[in-house]
Amino acid sequence: MGRAPCCDKNNVKRGPWSPEEDAKLKEFIEKYGTGGNWIALPLKAGLKRCGKSCRLRWLNYLRPNIKHGDFSDEEDRVICSLYASIGSRWSIIAAQLPGRTDNDIKNYWNTKLKKKLMGFIQSSSNINQRTKSPNLLFPPTSTLQTTFQSQSQASISNLLRDSYVEPIPLVQPNFMYNNNNMMNFQLGTNNQHSYNFHDQSLMNPMQTISSCSSSDGLSCKQISYGNEEMMCQIPFEETQKFTLDNYCTTWADHQKTNGYFGNNFQSSQFQYDDHTNIEEIKELISSSSSNGNGCNNVGYWG
DNA sequence: AATGAAAACAACCGCGAGTTA
């Protein structure tokens, strides 16, 4: 049995809205509200439109405080940032940008921002080839420097091509070693992944994450959320086994195949509204992926 | 000025999830 149509398509007007229709819809909603029933609304409002069409028109265009026009740099940054961590969840991204609609952001991403980023990545690549990438802080004798310099750009391009994990603007992977002889790399400044690998199976780190057995930081491979950076931490002695290409493509593939929240994630766990802020989202993500044994175990990598 | 291509924007479609009877 097929789905019942939401309206009689032969008796509804389609295509662009006229100013008169806009006025009718706006006036009706401002006077009576939506009544929680978009399907019945057009009839009551005297519009020959499908309820879904009315809803879309209201949400994307007529609703008060809708912002149209150019996106600011800050908005760009938020979009890229969230896209990198949650993918094309436009409604969630829109909730962080007051006045912007998911449709607006989606269109902006598809038509401008993606290209803008591609352009940045390309020019950034050229600059780094000339300057030997001042952000890359490798031990002086490390042979890894050349390895990572040659691979990182390709990895980012892969991610862009895969259209799922997007690098944050102005952020090249930033490699450095800390006092504990761990190598970090960071993508972005807002979101929020920290991977710590402390065993020998680093050739394909993403596939090993769910085998977490403790959170003592020594024997556990763990994934956690909540920091302000996308960070990968790898013991120095292990870095020679790890290729960024491998990491990035695996990560992108997992996201593409299973989604950010994994197969077990229920959308009902993740209620949000216009007041939901990033911290709440992070908290929800965190709680949805926690297995309660002290290790945030993301099931779909098992 | 004319025209074709590309970009931008608005709207539609189909699906999944939640709700209700």
Place this chain on the structure above:
DNA sequence: GTAACTCGCGGTTGTTTTCAT
């Protein structure tokens, strides 16, 4: 328990506008 209904979302398509030749 389940079928029907509604909502909201993301992907896609269609139309309009802008740009290049």
